[in-house]
Amino acid sequence: MLPERTCAGCGAKRPKPELLRVVRKASGELAVDLRATLPGRGAYLCSTPACWERGVKQLARVLRADVPVAARKELRARLEAAEAQTPYALRY
Numbered sequence: 001m002l003p004e005r006t007c008a009g010c011g012a013k014r015p016k017p018e019l020l021r022v023v024r025k026a027s028g029e030l031a032v033d034l035r036a037t038l039p040g041r042g043a044y045l046c047s048t049p050a051c052w053e054r055g056v057k058q059l060a061r062v063l064r065a066d067v068p069v070a071a072r073k074e075l076r077a078r079l080e081a082a083e084a085q086t087p088y089a090l091r092y
């Protein structure tokens with residue numbers, strides 16, 4: 001059994017490799033953690049734009065971090081880049 005995590009966007013539980021991890025780095029900025037190896041407080045999101053949109057506000061609360069518009073755009077772009085890869089790219 002793969003460990004399950006809850007998506008901060010829709011609340012669905014999914015096997016960890018199917019979710020994108022987002023962490024708040026020590027610097028306070030949010031980063032998409034494709035390999036799930038970055039230290040810091042993290043949250044999980046389904047790798048779908050819909051969950052991303054819903055999850056951003058939740059993430060800011062869960063991670064106690066502000067998500068500036070510029071960071072949102074960057075994270076969104078990274079999410080889409082990750083999505084464009086094969087789903088297996090998210091496995092580790």
Ligand SMILES: [Zn+2]
Pocket residue numbers: 007008009010011012045046051
């Ligand atoms: Zn979700």
